[in-house]
Amino acid sequence: MSDSSPLPPVRLHSEAELARDALATPLLSRAVRLARWAGPDTRVGAGGELVEEQLAPAAAELGLDGDDAAAYASEAWRVAVDTGLVAVVDEEEGTVAAGADLTLVLSGAPQDVLGLWLGALETVLADASVPDLDDLVEAMDEGGEIDFSALDWDPEAEAEFLDGVLGNLYLLTASEDGPGDGPVPLPALAASMIVPDDMGEPTNDVLEQVSDAMMRLDDQFRALEPVGLVDFQPVDEALMADAGEEPGVSSGGAGAGAVDDTDVSRYGMVRLTPLGVYGIRARLLEAGFAAPAVGDLADKGADVLLDSTSAFPPMAAQAETEQWLARREPLSAARELLAAARGADAGAPLRRLRCQQALSLVGTAAAPALHEVLDDAELGGLARVWLAERGVPDVPAPSEEMVFWLTVDTIAAQLAAEGNSEELQALVEGLAAQHGSFFAAAWRVEHPATPDVLEAMGRLHPDKRVAKEARKAAFKARSQQGG
Numbered sequence: 001m002s003d004s005s006p007l008p009p010v011r012l013h014s015e016a017e018l019a020r021d022a023l024a025t026p027l028l029s030r031a032v033r034l035a036r037w038a039g040p041d042t043r044v045g046a047g048g049e050l051v052e053e054q055l056a057p058a059a060a061e062l063g064l065d066g067d068d069a070a071a072y073a074s075e076a077w078r079v080a081v082d083t084g085l086v087a088v089v090d091e092e093e094g095t096v097a098a099g100a101d102l103t104l105v106l107s108g109a110p111q112d113v114l115g116l117w118l119g120a121l122e123t124v125l126a127d128a129s130v131p132d133l134d135d136l137v138e139a140m141d142e143g144g145e146i147d148f149s150a151l152d153w154d155p156e157a158e159a160e161f162l163d164g165v166l167g168n169l170y171l172l173t174a175s176e177d178g179p180g181d182g183p184v185p186l187p188a189l190a191a192s193m194i195v196p197d198d199m200g201e202p203t204n205d206v207l208e209q210v211s212d213a214m215m216r217l218d219d220q221f222r223a224l225e226p227v228g229l230v231d232f233q234p235v236d237e238a239l240m241a242d243a244g245e246e247p248g249v250s251s252g253g254a255g256a257g258a259v260d261d262t263d264v265s266r267y268g269m270v271r272l273t274p275l276g277v278y279g280i281r282a283r284l285l286e287a288g289f290a291a292p293a294v295g296d297l298a299d300k301g302a303d304v305l306l307d308s309t310s311a312f313p314p315m316a317a318q319a320e321t322e323q324w325l326a327r328r329e330p331l332s333a334a335r336e337l338l339a340a341a342r343g344a345d346a347g348a349p350l351r352r353l354r355c356q357q358a359l360s361l362v363g364t365a366a367a368p369a370l371h372e373v374l375d376d377a378e379l380g381g382l383a384r385v386w387l388a389e390r391g392v393p394d395v396p397a398p399s400e401e402m403v404f405w406l407t408v409d410t411i412a413a414q415l416a417a418e419g420n421s422e423e424l425q426a427l428v429e430g431l432a433a434q435h436g437s438f439f440a441a442a443w444r445v446e447h448p449a450t451p452d453v454l455e456a457m458g459r460l461h462p463d464k465r466v467a468k469e470a471r472k473a474a475f476k477a478r479s480q481q482g483g
Contacts, residue, residue, distance in 0.1 A: 006290035006291070006292060006311060007170070007171060007174060007284070007289065007290065007291045007292070008171070008174040008175050008176070008292075008312070008313055008316060009174065009292040009293055009294050009296070009312060009316045009320065010170075010173065010174045010277050010281060010291075010292075010293050010294070011293070011294045011319065012274070012277065012278055012281070012293045012294070012295075013274045013275075013278070014110075015110035015111055015114060016110045017274070018110065018114055018274065018275055018278050019110035019111075019113040019114055019117075021228060021273070021274065021275045022113055022114055022116070022117035022228065022275060023105065023113060024228075025117070025120075025226065025227055025228030025275070026226040026227075026228075027075065027076060027079055027120060027124065027226040027227045027228070028079065028116065028117055028120050028227065028228075030062050030072070030073075030076035030079075031076045031077070031079040031080040031083065031085055031120065032080070032085060032102070032105055033061060033062060033076075034058055034061065034062070034073070034076050034077050034080050034086070035080045035085035035086045035098060035099065035102050036098075036102070037058070037061045038080075038086055038096050038097075038098070040095070042054060042095070042096050043093075043094040043095070043096075044081075044088060044094045044095075044096055045094065046091065048078070048081045048088050049074065049077065049078060049081075050073070050074060050077045051094065055070040055073050055074060056069075056070065058073040058074075058076075058077060059072065059073040061073075062076065075124075075127070078123060079119075079120045079123050079124070080099075082119055082120070082122075082123045083099075083101060083116045083119040083120055083123075084099040084100060084101035084102075084116075084119070085098075085099045085101055085102045085105075085116070086098065086099050086102075087099040087100070101116060104116060114278070117227075117228070117275070117279070118279060118282055120227055121227055121229060121279050124223060124224060124226075124227045124229075125159075125162065125224070126159075127223060128162060128219075128220040128223045128224055129155065129158040129159045129161075129162055129220075130155075130158075161193065161213075161216075162220060163283075164193055165189060165190075165192075165193055165217060166280050166283075167280070167284065168189060168192045168193065169184060169189060169230075169270065169271075169272055169280075170272060170277065170280045170281070170284070170291075172184055173271070173272050173277060174277075175313070176313040176314070176315050176316065179271070181271065182271060183231070183233070183269035183270060183271040184269065184270055184271060185264045185265075185267060185268070185269060186214050186217055186218065186221075186235065186267055186268030186269065186270060187210065187214055187264075187267050187268075189217065189270065190210050190211075190213040190214040190217055191210050193213060194206060194209045194210045194213055195210065214235070214267070214268065215235070217268075217270075218234055218235045218268055221234070221268075221270050222234055228273055228275045228276065229272065229273065229275070229276040229279055229280075230270050230271065230272055230273060230276055231270070231271050231273055232268070232269070232270045233265060233268060233269040233270070234268055235266070235267055235268040236266040236267070238266075239266060239267065281293065292308070292312075294316060294319045294320050294323065295320070295323045296320075297309070297320055297323075297324055298320075298323045298324050298326075298327055299327070300324075301336070301340070302324075302333075302336040302337045302339070302340035303340040305320070305321065305324050305337075305340070305354075305358075306337070306340050306341060306351040306354045306355055306358075307347065307351065308320075309321060309354050310347060310350045310351060310354055310416070310417070317354065317357070318357070318361075321354075321357070321358045321361060322361060324358075325358065325361055325362065329365075330362045330363055330365040330366045331365055331366050331368060331369055333362060333366070334359060334362055334366035334369035334370065335369045335372075337355045337358050337359060338355065338359075338369060338370075338372075338373055338379055338383075340355070341354075341355035341378070341379060342376075342378055342379065343378075344448050346416075346448075346449075347416070348378075349409045349410075349412035349413035349416060349449060350412075350413045350416040350417055352378070352379075352382060352409060352413060353410070353413035353414070353417065355382070356382050356385070356386070359382075359386055360386075364390055364392070367387065367390070367392055370383040370386050370387050371383070371387070374395075374396060377402070377405065378409075380398065380402055381398055381402050381403070381405065381406030381409070382406065384396070384397075384398050385406075400441075401445075404441060404442055404445045405445055405446070405447055407431065407442075408442065408445050408447045408449060408450050408453050409447060409449070411424070411427065411428070411453045411456070411457070412447070412449035412452065412453050414427070415452070415453070415456055420456070420459065420460055424456075424460060425460045425461075425462075428456075428457045428460045428461055429460075429461060429462070431457075432457070432461060432463075432466050432470075439454070439457075439469045439470055439472070439473035440473070442454060442473055442477075443473040443474070443476040443477040443480065444477075444480070445477075448481075450477045450481070451474050451477040451478040451481065452474075454470050454471070454473045454474035454477055455470070455471065455474040457470040457474075458470035458471040458474060
């Protein structure tokens with residue numbers, strides 16, 4: 001992902017809801033319980049970790065048993081220390097006390113609680129990029145030191161890989177053509193990091209890399225689920241029982257390691273939780289990415305709304321506009337939108353389209369604002385359309401000049417929004433069919449985008465004769481504008 005182009009906006013739950021979710025996550029709730037359990041007799045090592053003889057009492061306090069109980073207790077304690085729920089009082093003596101941030105759990109604002117959770121998330125993400133214990137033991141030399149070169153482990157590369165995976169998962173969640181709140185198959189997510197976009201049939205080497213990445217992600221998402229970042233269905237262990245099988249990939253799919261659709265859930269499924277969307281967005285913003293959320297523009301001016309939503313997918317643009325309108329009176333909102341829609345710059349046609357879409361959400365109380373711009377060369381056409389659609393009487397008919405100007409403006413906006421889409425091609429074909437002399441008149445339209453619009457019509461129209469006529473008209477328009 002580029003940090004210069006904005007990601008699609010996401011819909012966030014309220015901070016109060018997210019804070020409640022954060023406190024209910026297994027890991028943070030355990031960390032809070034251990035912070036309250038810690039007392040004068042609690043002892044920690046040089047790194048702030050619980051000494052070994054206190055892991056069992058800590059696990060018992062958390063109601064944990066089994067082989068992993070001590071590991072879970074140790075992880076929760078580390079989170080308690082890292083987030084300030086517990087403070088090390090004397091490093092030499094190994095004594096601790098309740099941290100200053102423990103009071104935030106009960107008396108802090110939702111944002112304070114979310115700050116604690118984000119701290120816990122950073123601890124878990126750091127741990128998720130570390131090799132598992134068995135690998136560390138195998139890499140230990142006779143003196144008890146870990147030979148990191150034997151691990152084939154690059155900490156920076158591992159962290160970047162996991163960040164990239166989570167970024168792709170966030171993008172899939174935010175995209176209107178993605179799964180939304182639904183889960184993503186683990187092989188597809190692994191492939192998104194490994195398989196080049198322009199690769200048709202993945203090679204065996206690439207498929208093997210996807211399988212390896214998928215198994216790494218299986219371990220990592222298991223570690224990330226207790227902090228509430230994801231909902232995760234692990235890889236079916238029966239698939240891993242056969243050492244000769246490459247889980248989740250085959251040579252029969254383009255780009256993403258195809259799997260049998262009927263079995264796809266067995267290869268692991270993952271989705272970001274609402275809390276996870278909040279957490280990944282916070283990390284993206286901190287890393288310098290433009291990661292908008294629906295509602296960010298509610299207190300901005302109409303100029304910012306129209307410019308920003310011009311880059312939004314349709315549903316997100318409407319949701320953002322609805323929140324913006326909810327804070328304003330219809331008449332004043334309409335006047336502000338119309339004023340912001342004016343302009344002859346390259347982005348103006350799409351601004352006017354977004355303005356028209358915003359005004360479609362406003363009732364007849366806004367009618368006076370539309371009447372005020374009936375004689376405006378840039379806004380008079382869309383004002384007439386709005387008034388006519390609502391059955392307002394005595395709306396003056398537009399001049400032919402205004403009709404052609406509005407047509408050019410509309411096509412310019414569609415080009416900016418969708419490019420050479422099928423819908424735009426249908427519009428172009430319809431215009432040429434309904435108006436036999438369209439191009440003879442259109443090249444004279446005094447609109448900055450007239451040459452580009454006519455050139456696009458020449459590209460899009462399937463009839464060679466009509467396409468040639470459009471290109472001739474584009475040449476005349478460009479000459480008229482001195483281009």
